[in-house]
Amino acid sequence: MADVKKIATRDSYGNALAALGAEHENLVVLDADLAGATKTGVFKKAFPDRHFDCGIAEANMICVAAGMATTGLVPFASSFAMFAAGRAFEQVRNSIGYPHLNVKIGATHGGISVGEDGASHQCCEDFALMRSIPGMVVMSPADDVEAKAMVKAAYEYVGPVYMRFGRAAVPVVHEEGFSFQIGKGEVLRDGTDVAIIANGLMVYEAIVAAEELAAKGISAMVINMATIKPLDEELVLAAAGKCGKVITCEEHSIIGGLGEAVCSLLSEKLPTKVARIGVNDEFGHSGPAGALLKAFGLSADHIVEVAEELCK
Numbered sequence: 001m002a003d004v005k006k007i008a009t010r011d012s013y014g015n016a017l018a019a020l021g022a023e024h025e026n027l028v029v030l031d032a033d034l035a036g037a038t039k040t041g042v043f044k045k046a047f048p049d050r051h052f053d054c055g056i057a058e059a060n061m062i063c064v065a066a067g068m069a070t071t072g073l074v075p076f077a078s079s080f081a082m083f084a085a086g087r088a089f090e091q092v093r094n095s096i097g098y099p100h101l102n103v104k105i106g107a108t109h110g111g112i113s114v115g116e117d118g119a120s121h122q123c124c125e126d127f128a129l130m131r132s133i134p135g136m137v138v139m140s141p142a143d144d145v146e147a148k149a150m151v152k153a154a155y156e157y158v159g160p161v162y163m164r165f166g167r168a169a170v171p172v173v174h175e176e177g178f179s180f181q182i183g184k185g186e187v188l189r190d191g192t193d194v195a196i197i198a199n200g201l202m203v204y205e206a207i208v209a210a211e212e213l214a215a216k217g218i219s220a221m222v223i224n225m226a227t228i229k230p231l232d233e234e235l236v237l238a239a240a241g242k243c244g245k246v247i248t249c250e251e252h253s254i255i256g257g258l259g260e261a262v263c264s265l266l267s268e269k270l271p272t273k274v275a276r277i278g279v280n281d282e283f284g285h286s287g288p289a290g291a292l293l294k295a296f297g298l299s300a301d302h303i304v305e306v307a308e309e310l311c312k
Contacts, residue, residue: 007169007170007172008166008170009166010166010167017040026073029043030054030061030078032058037167052064066091066099076151077103077105082109084107085123089129092130104163105160106151106165110164110252111166111251111252111279115167115168115286115292118285119286124279127140127258131228136160136162137183139163139227144172145172146174146224149179183231185223186224187222188206188224189210193243194243195247196210196246196247196303197236197246197248198223198248200252205298212300218311221242223239225262233265236266237266237269237270244272245275247306249277251293253281254280259274278298279298280296
């Protein structure tokens, strides 16, 4: 595990845009004065005429993207998650969601792992905000390979899409050539005692936790649920039915995100004991990403503790 290659999914986003841009002339990229951080600068270098810096005016950027979509272009509007989902929420809702336009939102620097930027930039509410918009697809990849495949799938999908990418480098768990499907979860490890459903950087932590649990005699299924909306209901129900106990893991508030989506489904269709691991009802704070993730319980060790308690 120590030798696993690590890549930040924001880098994957920039590289995927550049690759797709070479294939599709109708793909355009917008940024809000953060091309270096969001990595859309990679696309800008390759296709300067199709990259538009809208300045520190995220709401305006979303409206520009909406207008472009009405002309047949496929715009990827990019900024930090706090600004793309938070500051521009009204424009995303009314200018993209309501008319169901073909705009893709690439939100980087999501979650606690933004680290030293502190609570003002550590957006742990974006899944909840974007899930509430009718017709919006909401996704968060586990690693570099899935992130690049996700961007391609987003381009091919007709309709609004929100994708969250991370600042911190994360281990690569997928093989090159991995096939990504919007709305489909992925069983990374089978098990019978507890199902761990995770997304984003928590997927790797879930894998590590499952290995530690196996050594303790607990069989854990690990599911990568990169698409939060639409949720893969069939897979969630099958996992809950097989294991009888579920743990959800996300770098997001336990309010409104993956955990709540899973709980809503199970409470209606298959009442199941669920433990949610995420950011509790609190703001983040400044500090090194790794230390913050541990402090907020977003770690394999904490997943193991929760699973052991759940399986007593």
